[in-house]
Structure formats: structure tokens, C-alpha cells
Amino acid sequence: MKYSTNKKALDPIVDAKKIQELKLCAVHHRKKLLELGKDLSIRLHYGAATSSVEILTTLYKVWMTYDSEEPQWNDRDRFVLSKGHAAPSLYITLSSCGFFPDSEFKNFRRLHSMLQGHPDRKKTPGVDCSTGSLGQGFPVAAGMALGGKADNASYKVYVLMSDGECNEGSIWEAALISANYKLDNFIVLLDWNKKSSYGEMKGRNDVVPLDKKWEAFGWNVIMCDGHDFISLTQALENAENAKDQPSILLCNTVKGKGIPYVEDNRTPSNFMLSDKQYTEAMAYLETLEVEICL
Amino acid sequence: MKLEAEDITTAYGEALVEVGKFYPNIIVLNSDIADSCKTEAFLRAFPERSFDLGVAEQSLPTIAAGLSLVGKIPFYNSFAVFAVSRGVDMIRQSIAYNDANVKIVGHGAGQSMGYTGPSHHTLEDISILRAIPNITILSPCDAVETTQMVWKMAETEGPMYLRLARAAVPNFHKENYKFEIGRTELLKDGTDITIFVTGDMVVLAMEVHDIFASQGIICKIVNVPTIKPINVEEIIKHGQGTLGALTIEDHNILGGLGSTIAEIYAEFLQKPVKRLGIPDIFTESDDAVVLRSEYGLNVDLAIKLAREIL
Numbered sequence: 001m002k003y004s005t006n007k008k009a010l011d012p013i014v015d016a017k018k019i020q021e022l023k024l025c026a027v028h029h030r031k032k033l034l035e036l037g038k039d040l041s042i043r044l045h046y047g048a049a050t051s052s053v054e055i056l057t058t059l060y061k062v063w064m065t066y067d068s069e070e071p072q073w074n075d076r077d078r079f080v081l082s083k084g085h086a087a088p089s090l091y092i093t094l095s096s097c098g099f100f101p102d103s104e105f106k107n108f109r110r111l112h113s114m115l116q117g118h119p120d121r122k123k124t125p126g127v128d129c130s131t132g133s134l135g136q137g138f139p140v141a142a143g144m145a146l147g148g149k150a151d152n153a154s155y156k157v158y159v160l161m162s163d164g165e166c167n168e169g170s171i172w173e174a175a176l177i178s179a180n181y182k183l184d185n186f187i188v189l190l191d192w193n194k195k196s197s198y199g200e201m202k203g204r205n206d207v208v209p210l211d212k213k214w215e216a217f218g219w220n221v222i223m224c225d226g227h228d229f230i231s232l233t234q235a236l237e238n239a240e241n242a243k244d245q246p247s248i249l250l251c252n253t254v255k256g257k258g259i260p261y262v263e264d265n266r267t268p269s270n271f272m273l274s275d276k277q278y279t280e281a282m283a284y285l286e287t288l289e290v291e292i293c294l
Numbered sequence: 295m296k297l298e299a300e301d302i303t304t305a306y307g308e309a310l311v312e313v314g315k316f317y318p319n320i321i322v323l324n325s326d327i328a329d330s331c332k333t334e335a336f337l338r339a340f341p342e343r344s345f346d347l348g349v350a351e352q353s354l355p356t357i358a359a360g361l362s363l364v365g366k367i368p369f370y371n372s373f374a375v376f377a378v379s380r381g382v383d384m385i386r387q388s389i390a391y392n393d394a395n396v397k398i399v400g401h402g403a404g405q406s407m408g409y410t411g412p413s414h415h416t417l418e419d420i421s422i423l424r425a426i427p428n429i430t431i432l433s434p435c436d437a438v439e440t441t442q443m444v445w446k447m448a449e450t451e452g453p454m455y456l457r458l459a460r461a462a463v464p465n466f467h468k469e470n471y472k473f474e475i476g477r478t479e480l481l482k483d484g485t486d487i488t489i490f491v492t493g494d495m496v497v498l499a500m501e502v503h504d505i506f507a508s509q510g511i512i513c514k515i516v517n518v519p520t521i522k523p524i525n526v527e528e529i530i531k532h533g534q535g536t537l538g539a540l541t542i543e544d545h546n547i548l549g550g551l552g553s554t555i556a557e558i559y560a561e562f563l564q565k566p567v568k569r570l571g572i573p574d575i576f577t578e579s580d581d582a583v584v585l586r587s588e589y590g591l592n593v594d595l596a597i598k599l600a601r602e603i604l
Contacts, residue, residue: 078363078364121363122393128363129363129388130392132387133383133384133386136356139360139384140359140360140392143356143357143358143359143360143362143364143368144361144363145360146345146360147321147366150366169352170353170356170384173350173353174350174353174356176350177347177348177353177357180348181345
């Protein structure tokens with residue numbers, strides 16, 4: 001399916017129906033995550049995956065241009081999941097957009113599967129770059145944007161990265177390079193959930209003030225609510241209009257959004273849901289689904 | 295006949311311009327040392343295809359990977375020690391695992407940057423990259439071979455590393471030489487011992503050949519310009535009919551050409567192998583010629599090791 005868009009922010013009144021659909025899509029995404037962990041009895045980075053749900057949903061169901069039947073289509077927008085541990089969320093998004101069937105999840109993270117533990121561009125349709133080593137997807141995407149700029153190409157390059165990744169020096173090298181080469185075809189969405197794998201970053205491996213840092217590095221910095229579709233699309237529209245500057249959206253998010261146990265920080269980053277946690281989380285999401293449909 | 299010496303890095307820079315005319319997708323990435331890497335000619339010829347990332351060597355592999363993923367053929371340049379070991383995780387994850395069509399060019403490899411000292415000597419690059427899947431390792435012995443390699447790198451898909459010594463060496467090859475990735479080259483046929491050699495150390499191997507020849511010992515000299523993928527069949531063939539092998543490389547004796555040959559000899563030939571290279575130490579500053587002599591890359595030690603086999 002070819003998907004293209006006019007890249008305009010959603011209007012709360014005109015696009016009310018679309019927004020409702022997106023909210024439902026986000027709930028279904030989280031339910032799928034829960035099912036994936038439970039059905040396969042595996043540990044998942046639920047926190048990192050759930051904080052990115054609306055960001056990924058916005059990019060693939062509102063914003064980017066692509067063709068799921070021709071994943072290598074040259075004019076497609078590029079996407080790099082720099083926070084590769086959110087792979088399950090990316091896979092759920094790609095599958096829901098028609099890149100591969102839902103049945104592939106049965107073999108998720110198993111031998112000969114197209115769905116590896118972290119994104120693998122050579123195995124998964126729709127994955128533009130293999131990632132998993134933090135701090136690298138972002139600079140690779142900068143290289144893509146540099147190439148696109150050299151070709152005066154129509155596509156843009158989007159990256160989803162984490163705040164924890166800002167601990168990596170490679171991020172800041174590439175931030176300088178992107179600003180020096182005026183990569184205004186490069187849009188980064190930072191999932192700012194304030195936690196890295198070991199917990200709260202505050203007072204330990206803190207990266208704030210992020211806005212001032214990125215501004216000082218020459219970037220167009222936009223703050224937004226990373227769980228709100230209107231806010232996300234407004235920020236993206238702002239980024240699309242930037243000239244001679246790369247843009248970064250500092251997306252305020254909650255790690256574990258939609259799974260109360262994780263939101264309340266009662267679990268480690270990467271864990272296996274108990275039956276009780278699964279049932280409670282599923283009940284919570286089903287209530288949310290009913291509320292959205294009202 | 296004394297052959298005229300030609301600078302390997304200059305040959306690389308000139309070849310890059312010629313190849314660049316033929317392949318419009320070639321991009322050259324620099325790291326604040328375009329002068330040392332002789333990529334200024336490319337910069338002058340194709341300013342829109344040259345990018346200087348500044349002193350940001352760990353960004354070379356990642357930015358290059360991104361460029362390749364949108365159809366470019368990036369050649370990135372730095373001193374070999376930084377081109378490889380500074381960003382080895384980036385090479386592993388973003389280039390090799392992505393199977394990105396990136397050409398890594400390491401300048402001043404081995405001890406060829408003599409006076410700059412051990413921080414700038416590159417004695418572990420082959421060893422590191424041999425253990426990473428997908429990467430081809432190329433090591434030219436003279437200017438003609440360097441030029442050929444640049445053409446082959448451009449026309450052949452896949453991650454590659456070009457290991458360049460900063461050295462002027464005699465051209466063992468004529469202009470009509472055709473280098474092929476994955477092939478070895480018999481420089482001198484012989485019956486007593488096989489000397490496998492790579493890079494500008496071919497000069498030393500030829501000296502050893504001539505000295506032994508005057509003593510009635512005939513060395514087979516095999517140039518190994520492609521260290522990975524190594525051509526196992528050809529190595530075995532070259533090993534048959536002689537008593538054993540001597541390997542010569544400007545690299546740590548651990549993990550480089552010597553180890554590669556020793557692995558093949560142990561598995562298929564069961565003949566002795568002696569490895570001439572840098573013992574597992576950090577070197578010091580001095581002229582490259584002095585250093586190579588000091589750390590064993592000299593005729594005397596080569597002959598001593600070879601005699602242990604003969």
C-alpha cells in the first residue's frame with residue numbers, strides 16, 4: 001500500500017474521526033505488545049516500547065510517505081529506530097501498515113525469523129537500517145540525510161531516539177555534523193521518557209537541559225507531548241518548515257505508558273509480565289478502548 | 295634493475311579522482327586530514343561530493359553507512375588507527391551488520407607513520423577486521439596495485455577496508471596488471487620455502503629472495519593483496535612443493551596475515567610456519583625504516599626465521 005500525505009498538523013475538529021482512530025490504534029498496539037510477551041513467554045522492554053507508541057503511530061499512519069508493497073521504493077521517507085530495543089513496537093507498526101503479515105510474530109526473536117531481537121534491515125521489510133548499538137542509528141540517519149541533500153532528493157529522514165542515548169558521545173558528534181551541513185531534511189523525534197534501562201536518569205546519567213543543549217548545537221528544537229497526536233503533528237509541521245537546520249522534537253513521554261505497573265515504576269526495564277500483570281494491563285487498555293469509542 | 299619508487303597514498307588520491315569521474319555516486323568523507331590522505335584532488339574535482347566531518351572519527355563509519363544506504367559509495371579517510379579502532383563498534387554494527395557498501399581507507403598503516411609514535415601506529419587493524427563478517431580486507435604492495443584496488447572497490451558491492459602504508463615503494467607491477475579481489479599473486483616461483491607477504495613489505499620479501507638466491511636457495515614469493523576473504527585453495531597450492539612458509543607483514547603477529555596463513559597450514563598442509571611481524575608490543579617513535587629494523591622487520595631476522603625451516 002502506497003501511503004503519502006500532505007504533512008499538515010491534525011486539526012482537533014476537522015480531524016476528530018482520524019484522531020479517534022489513531023487513539024484506538026495506539027490501544028491496539030499496546031494490547032499486541034502485551035499479547036506478544038505473554039504468548040511467547042518472553043521478556044520485553046515494555047517501558048521503552050510503550051513510550052514510543054504514539055510517535056511511531058503518528059509517523060506511519062499520519063506523516064511519512066512509503067509503499068509497504070515496495071519497501072525499497074526510492075522516493076520513500078526513511079526511518080531509523082535508533083533506540084533499537086523498541087523493535088517490538090516498530091514491528092507492530094510495520095505489520096499494521098502492511099509490510100508483513102501478523103503471523104510473523106509467532107516466530108518473533110527465533111531462529112530464521114524475519115523479526116530479530118533488534119531491527120535488521122536485511123531481514124525485515126520496511127526496516128531501513130539495522131540498529132541495536134545505542135547512539136548509532138542517529139548518525140547513520142544523518143548520513144542518509146546528507147546523501148539525500150546531495151541528491152536534492154524529495155524524501156526526508158526521520159529518527160526515533162531515546163533520551164538515554166544522549167549519553168553516547170556519538171550522538172553529539174553527529175549533532176554537530178548535521179547542523180554544519182544544514183540538514184533540514186533530517187527530523188529527529190526524541191522519546192523523552194526520563195528513564196534509561198537502570199531507572200531514573202535524574203541525578204545519575206542526566207542529560208537535561210536537552211532543549212538548551214540541542215539549540216546550542218544548532219538545531220531547531222520543538223517541545224511536544226509525545227502521547228498526543230495533535231501536538232506531535234504540530235511539532236512535525238514546524239520541523240518540516242525549518243530551513244537550513246535539522247530539527248529535533250523533544251517528545252515528552254511516560255515510560256510504560258498504558259501499562260500501569262510499568263508507568264508506576266514497579267518493574268525493571270526489561271521483564272516478563274506475570275499473569276496478574278497481564279490481566280490487569282489488558283483490563284486497563286480495554287477500559288481505555290471503551291472510553292475512546294464513547 | 296632498480297625500480298623507481300612511487301608513493302602509495304598519492305596513487306590512491308589520483309585513482310580516486312579517476313574512479314570518481316566514472317562513478318558519480320562516489321562520496322569522499324574526510325576527517326580534517328584531507329591533505330595527509332591526498333584526497334584534496336578529489337575535493338577540487340568534486341567539491342559537492344566531498345564532506346569533511348572534522349575531527350570526528352567515530353562518525354566516519356556511521357555517516358558513511360547512512361550514505362551507502364541511500365545509494366552512495368562512500369570512501370572514508372583517516373589514519374588507519376583511527377579509521378578502524380576508533381569506531382570499531384560502528385564498523386561492526388553500522389557497516390558490517392548492515393552490509394553497507396562503505397569503503398574504509400586507513401592511511402599510514404603499520405609503523406609507516408614512524409615519528410608520530412605508537413598512538414598513530416596501526417598494528418591491530420587486520421586482526422580486528424578479520425573477526426567481523428562481511429568485510430573485505432585489501433592491502434596493496436605498490437602504487438599500481440593501489441590504483442587497481444580503488445577501481446575494484448568502486449565496482450564491487452560490500453564493505454571493504456583498504457590498508458595503505460605511507461610509503462614510496464618500487465612498482466612491482468606494470469600498468470597492465472589486473473588486480474582481482476580474493477586472488478593471490480605469485481611474484482617469484484621457488485622450491486624451498488614459500489614467503490607470503492602483504493603491503494609494502496614485499497620490498498623486504500624480494501630482498502630476502504635475492505639473498506637466498508645467491509646462496510642457491512629458491513624462495514617462492516606470494517603477494518597476498520586480499521587478506522580477507524583469503525583464497526584458501528591458492529594458499530594451499532603455493533604451500534605445496536616447499537618445506538614451509540615464512541610470513542611477512544607490518545602488523546602485530548597476532549591475528550594478521552601470519553595467523554591467517556598459519557591457520558591454513560595447520561589445517562591443510564601440516565608444515566611449519568614462521569611469522570615475521572611486530573611482536574605483541576607498543577612501538578616507539580622514529581623513522582619508519584629504523585622502527586621496522588628495530589622490531590624485526592629486517593632481512594637478518596627474516597633469513598634467520600626462514601633458516602629454521604630450511
